[in-house]
Amino acid sequence: MVLDASGFELLADGTRVGRRRVLSPADVAFLHDVAARYAQAVYRGGDMSAFLVLGRELYAWLDGDGGQFAMLLSRARRPVVFEVRTVGSPSEAGWPVGLVRRSRRQRWTRTDWGWRSWRRRRRGVTTWTMRRRRRRSWGQIGDIAYDRGELDEAFRIRREVQLPVYERLGDIRAAAIAWGNIADIAYQRGELDEALRIRREVQLPVYERLGDIRAAAIAWGNIADIAHRRGELDEALRIRREVQLPVYERLGDTRSTAITWGKIADIAHQRGDHDTAATLRQRSLELYQHLGDLDGIANASCGLARIDLDRDDHPSAIPRLADALQIVTQLQQPDGIAVVGYTLGQLLLAAGHAEAAEVLTASADAAAEAGLTDIVHAINDLLPQLDQDTRSDRHAT
Template structure:
């Protein structure tokens, strides 16, 4: 493999903040000089910026043996270029001091200075690059390569400064200021391709995908004079911004074949395959990267990508082993931000598997590392991860606090994509706590923000949230529209996890509308998707939805089997809300079988969760079931008391705008009145309910009310005949 070299940067000896941009500019220009001709493998500036944050590396003028050893462990580079610069005299001249270090021996291989004018900065770097290439035994660049190098640099001094300052902000996790600076750089020199390409990256980090696509297209259109490798990179990133992952993968494959020792090209290829849902192809590429020589094969990013690719294939064991290996390798190399990334990825997996205590530990560890590196986006993501674990446990108030903290950070740094995500998360919490209007408001904010950044997948997520809130309000047609629009988008974009969520939402609407067959098909398909991608908790929820449909048909034995399958999936997880829902359904089957004590025990456990979490939906369902059980197994006094409780549930559900729950409670109350010696009131109650439910499209309630009235009439006719 080629020798690798990392240009770390240059210390500003004058201390003048107006000249700080030169450190970034000199580094990028010198990297371009050294990479010309492809004889050296120069390391990407993004990797170097990460390493400098991890090692808190500020002094670039003198690097000791210990520091060089750390750099070698972190980056795996053979050589390092660093130094300093200063302004000299009244008629400003710039002196650039350049040093070349061997990271393994710790020796200084070369040191020299070049001096030039402010107007001749490019020539200054060109001379320094020529001397470095000579000392490295690398041939001089050809005339053609010199032209490519020249076109890879801004021709306008003001544009060069703004571009370098924008790059510096972007590498310091400040995409908001980077965007502003890069927009000014584009205004100063509209024909410079790399300003547009870097501005596209800033837009991506801020969540504005369409803006990123537009800038990436401009960069591509202006890239004809760049070197072949640089031109292909610009094109690949344009295809990425257009979500044309297959074309992006083709280009990265060509780059990787041409430069097989370039790990970053291989990782980019694996990522493009992953985004294109070609997870097995991604794993094949990553297997090839593992055959590269040391230290390339020890890069923890290989295992990180392997874990990501194994997840959608349902291979959670491989994913977990990969994340743990990535963390171990990152620790060994001192790459603390990669340690944080591995810990956070592992935490997401642990949450999906319901191992929340382990997830908490990983999230807290990642958060501390992000804080130490001043990575605010990472800190916010860790807050979100912690909130999700709290939500799974049913601690909704604490989860809400974490989401609000994460929202504040994302708003501060301008990451609008994540701002929208936090609005969606807060909508989910609001609905659990019974605040339907709050859930609608937050979901609408999420949708508006996703629309602002033109994120189709995000809009699909927000529409699922809107569908959930609209369903609770009893607005079935509007809810169905949201779920169907979300489903169409997910299928177009290949987002299978979210597709299954939309199918589940659609299934509950179809059930309420009385279309049992279509609801069954929707829930079955959701379950199959969750099985295929290995997502256990949502699969359990889909199984419970199927159990509910079976209970609607009075197929109690089959319903029990579905509930047991769901409980089996939930047994190794921590999801008390899903467990409570399973117990309510199981109580219904036990009541139908006359097993009243067992039914009471299960519904009591569900009520305990509702009281602890303040989950209104679970509270309404469990109290409704408790009253029904008491009415079936109790005396006259207990039945009257149960009727009062059902009436209270119906009133609370109506006040909270949980329309379907209110209709369910009224149905149970009417049935109870019919069977408790008050047939006239029961009949009137159920006939009114039929009319109300029909007007709102709840045909399932109409069907159930009609069935209860019909059963009573049949019993009366039978008594007359007898």
């Protein structure tokens, strides 16, 4: 695969397969998105299923112009090795994806990773692999404990199990990630000073020493979250605008850019600057739409609806919430259906729409599934009013 700033072509044994394909803005955004998700999966120790999903998306994208990729595979007489090479010398800003350098002499040999993996499976799992899997398993157990709210157990795993292993191995990146997980626990406990200390004094220096500007930007975002929670909105805004955004825009990370604009919009909204908040939320929404990110579209639509509600503009909020509800229903997110449906159902009920009962009933079912008992009780309190409105409609009919 020969790639430059304007397009790419596929070669099989030095012969071009199919036509040269020009990179559109949508292609560039897609490649940035895949690269970002790949990096996140690596950092988080994702299992093989995460990489298979990315692989299928790349396969579909490569074959999206009429079968040249399938033609390459049909001609292959040995396992396909992808090699990204430069045609010219484009600037760093011109590259849509990170460059992977691979020796042109390297081919499918007994020293290649695929062969070694096959040999390892043949003779059994090595001690190194078992240790690696155990470390990953402990990380997954820590994630589960954190998601369940078992913060003490999650803290014990991070501090007493994972960190000593990473420090003994000298794996400073993995240790920094584990420290970040500990900072998350401190943040959830309300121990903001400790969370801030870890982010500033432990994580950031590691990422800066490694030259990992994306990870550093994410850590700065965590610091901004702490400042926001403390009510230090000027500092949070400074970090978002002056530290995070320039990095994400330089990397071409559209999703992270959209998220950051949304957080800046939250600050403007909290300050009562509804016009600025709406403008920034709309910008975030357009980026999500460009990516086709349904979850992001739903979140941005809800953000715009909250601004509409603060303006008492219910007619504008209702269709935004309806769009968001349709998306979270499609994505099968019970918590999203519960929260969005409850808000939308109340607005429909107040406006006398017949759909209110259906929306609130679905919201109550989703809330029960997600364990959101407050919403279930609140909707149950509305049921008498729903029954009364239904009887009134039948009487009028």
